[in-house]
Amino acid sequence: MNEADLVAVVLFIGVTAYALFGGADFGAGFWDLIAGGPDRGEHPRALVDHSIGPVWEANHVWLIFCLVVLWTAFSEAFASIMLTLFVPLTFAALGIVLRGSSFAFRKSVLRTRDRRTFGAIFAVSSVLVPYCMGAVAGAIASGRVPSGGKAGDAWDSWVNPTSILGGVLAVAACAYLASVYLVWDAKRLEDSSMVEYFRRRAVAAAIVVGGIAFAGIFVLHSDATYLFHGLTSRGLPLVIISGLCGIGSLVLLVRDAHSGARFLAIGAVATVVWGWGVAQWPYIIPESLKVEQAAAPSGTLTAVLVVFVLAAVLILPSLGLLYVLDQKSLLSTDTSEAIPEPAAE
Amino acid sequence: MRCAVLDLAPVTLAVNPVPWARSQMAFTLGAHIILVPLGVAWAFMALVANYRAIKHNDRDARVLAERWSKYMAVTFAVGAVTGTVLTFEFGLLWPKFMGRFGAAYGIPFAVEGLFFFAEAIFIAIYIYGWKRLKPWPHFWTGVPIVISGIGGTVSVVAANAWMNEPSGFTLNRAGKITSVDPWSVIFNKAMPLEALHMLVAAYLVGGFLVASVYAWGMLRGRRDRYHRIGFLIAFSVAAVASPFQMLVGDTVARWVYDNEPTKFAAIELVPKTKSDVPETLLGHLNSDGTVSGGIPIPGMASILSDPSTGTSTTIQGLDSFPADSRPTTAQVNTVHLAWDVMIGLGTLLALLSVWYGISWLFRRDMPKSKLFLALAAAAGVLSVITMEAGWVVTEVGRQPWIARNYLRVEDAATANQGVWITFLVVVAIYLAVAAVLILVLRNMSRRFRQTDLDESDVPYGPRQPPSPHDATAVKA
């Protein structure tokens, strides 16, 4: 494996982390969106707020990471993607602004009406952004982004079967991940009604994601042949693992055994992301730009790898600390909890 | 799949994207940069208060630190999302710049990513940790925020400095980058001074902004100890930074004189190369190359450019550069006006700091006069204007280059003709977010005042009184 391949792997680690952490965040927004009116939805919304509160910002830095690695190490690919997919990426960027700020504002305002306005903006943009990201992934994977500084079609590039599949799958997978995490969080907070609430939704989401993925096989077969062949050859083991993880998590969820379900759900989503990467190998933009050709000179690649190693040494433990403190409720903001003082553990 | 409207769209909406892309970039950067000093300097000030609180068991300082961290939660969130938009914009607006030079220009951003990560992680721990973490460990989780704020600023500005002074790469005949030396990309010649100047600006602006709120409160009669500490911590940071900034700025100016002659000619409004150049306050350049209006201070620009040669220092004029590689007349006037604003307001802020310093020196107390408080209350906004003006000098003064002497702005821009639409949408959204942000911060402060220590309605903020003894303390 040469340097360029390594950096491509680093990029995919970033994409996976964004899908798993950022994705769960978006998914929580999806459940917020469909939680119903202010009374009925109050309880689940409170849980959503509680569980994404401390971690959302860190979760979204993964996106910055991906963009920066892409533009530094594979500048030409970055330029082509941005040129062609101007529309969905603009929507995504604006959605991120609206989502982040309305989430921060929502809890600082007191009037119910204002809360609902911000809550609605937060929830709608939580669906819009992953849809756009999924559509972008679909556009890239189905070879609709030309390389060499030319822009592909501004609309057809992301309004096509594979992009729609990508968008819908992204939204559904985010919702699936979020519901599984929320079951876990509710359990940790000993909130049994919410455990049941999200468990049922997790089961439904798992079935929907499975269905979309199955339908996706036919879409890719006719619309994204390179990817389809990759997925059915090199990528096949990953596809199979993903399917098994998905089924496994479904079984566990139905049976009420949540903790295992969480890891299997992570496995199911992560392997799909990796399946995508492996299937379009060796291309960074299928059939027009190979990883090798797009890669920056070696000085740059080394710099990116050094930064990545530093991140692994410095940032991962910090992230771990954040998650551990959060899971131990040392960062909790939940009013329903008693406050032991001082809380040393 | 396509509908008729979409087919028509490209024809009816065809508008040259370059001016719109410039405007959008400038607008979003100008907005983001206001939040930056808060993210960088406020954490430091909160830690100062936090330290006092633990060390001297100072309850007012404790409440202050905690409330500051809660406001930060909101401004940090908005800073982070507006920063994310910038990341997209580099691709959406300047794809040909990123495509050609990303391999070099991207490196400082990769480093910056590390700092942002650390900042986002520790800010979450710090803000959420008031209730359950022990005081000293909690204090220490704040320190990485300060460090990464500094690191982040230095690395982004390194990227900007690279645009002024591209280095650390080789091009082949076709103009493609063939090798990169990351070290010289990051530590390009313009980087050390520019980064220092911006870093000091961040502390200066952050200090004045926060202090101005408390000065305002004092003017309205809230002269309790809590307001006083809030003012003193923030204003002291600014008061140290601003005289120092004059020295740094002066050094930067000489660096620009030596290395970026077109920018310098625009700054000093020098149409023709000569010595004994006056420092013209205000005034403007006409399209025929004459300067009219303004108050010239004889010989001053020459003296400041190189004191060792005094008035005989020659300054290269705009006409010694081809018209297509120097700023246009309108841009020169923009740069010069922005320069006057930065220097004028910067001097005013430094004088205000000197007043404060003298008062401490001789009376062991801050100045109490209404005039001082009124000026201090205005200093927040004024310092933001100063910083924005400085950026206009840097950015417009670099024109027509995006990467000086390597790539022109119009060759870097996207060909996408819908940029004017995104510009308008972005402006509308940002204005709405800004208005709501201000309302939310004001409401928080009003609520803090009314209920004293009601912690329950802040994003991420601790929801319970932080610890029993503090809660009772504040009610007193």
Ligand code: HDD
């Ligand atoms: C609020 C703060 C502030 C204050 C009081 C000053 N500046 Fe400044 N200045 C900035 C904030 C700033 C800035 C916004 O931070 C800039 C833009 C880019 C940068 O690195 O700093 C800047 C840029 C900038 C530049 C252009 C640098 C370049 O393009 O490479 C020069 C020559 C100066 N400054 C000089 C001065 C002088 C001589 C000052 C005082 C006498 C001064 N500045 C006060």
Ligand code: HEM
């Ligand atoms: C690290 C920080 C920054 C970077 C990397 C950066 C980068 C850029 C880029 C790529 C452009 C477009 C190309 C060009 O017109 O030269 C630009 C233009 C511009 N930026 Fe910056 N910028 C930074 C900070 C700022 C800030 C804080 C402001 C605040 C006002 C600002 C104001 C402008 C303006 C006014 C333009 C338009 C110049 C013109 O076209 O005449 N920049 N900047």
Ligand code: HEM
């Ligand atoms: C002088 C220029 C700049 C400085 C000093 C600066 C500094 C900061 C800081 C301190 C933050 C953390 C959030 C906050 O505290 O508000 C932040 C956020 C951010 N900035 Fe800037 N920034 C600058 C310009 C830019 C530019 C040109 C970009 C474009 C790539 C950018 C991208 C970002 C991003 C992506 C974030 C969000 C990171 C997160 O999620 O934590 N910044 N910036």
